Amino acid sequence: MTTIQTSLRLIAAAAAFAAICTQAASAATADPNAKPSVVIVHGAFADGSDWSKVIPILQAKGVKVTAVQNPLTSLADDVAATRRAIAAxxxxxxxxxxxxxGTVITDAGQHDKVASLVYVAAFAPDAGKSTAETGEGYPAAPGSKRFVADAEGFLSLPEAAMREDFAQDVPAAQAAVMTATQGPIQAKAFADKVTSAAWTTKPSWFIVSARDRMIDPGLLRAMAKKINARTTELQASHVPQQSRPADVAKVILDAVAATR
Structure with a gap:
C-alpha cells in the first residue's frame, strides 16, 4: 500500500469518526418538540427487569422508556450511567x-433535560448527605438486617429475604426470579454523599409503600413531605412496580402529563 493510499484511508476514517461524533452530539441536544420520555433507575438487589410490568403500560401510552442498568459499584458510577441515559x-x-x-436520581436529576422526579419507595437525601445518613433516627427495616456480603463487600439478599421482606406481595415463583436477577450492591455505596439535591428545584412525585420492609414507611412519608412531593400511598411491599404496576404507572404518567 502506498503512502498516499494510507493517508487517504486515515482521512476517510477520521471523517467517519467525526460524522459519528456529530450524530451523537445531535442526539444529545434536546428537541423542544419531542414528547417527554421516562428514564427509570432501579434500586439495589434488582436490575432493569424489575420494571418489566410498568414499562409496557407506559409504552402503550406512547411514552418512550429507558431502563438504566446500574453497575451498583458506587453512587458516582450509577449517577454517570443515569446521566448517559438522560443525555440520549x-x-x-x-x-x-x-x-x-432515589439517591441516584436526587444527584443525576440536576441534568438540564430532567423536568421532574418520581420516587418509588425510594431515598431522597439532602445535598451532602448519604443514603445511610438519610435513615438515621428511624427504625431499621426488617429486610435491612438480612443482607449477605461477599468477599469484595457486595451485598445481596437471600431468597427467603427476597420473598419475605423485599417482595412479600408477589408470588413465590416471581420472587425466586427476582432473587436470580438481583444486582448486588457495593456496601460502601450507601455512605456515598450526593453532591446536590434535584428535588429542591424540580417538581417531585412520591409513592409510599405502606407495607415496606426494606425502608421504614415512616421514613418514606417523612421524605415525601420534606421534598414537598405529590404523594400516593399504596398498601404494597417495597416493590409496588411488581405488585401494583398499574398504580405506579399512573403516577409516572401524571408526571409525564405535567411536563407537556
Missing part, C-alpha cells in the same frame, strides 16, 4: 428512581 433522550425527561435509585 430526545427531549424532556421524567426521571424515576426506586429505593437506592
Amino acid at each position: 433522550q430526545p427531549g424532556k425527561v421524567v426521571l424515576v428512581g426506586h429505593s437506592w435509585g
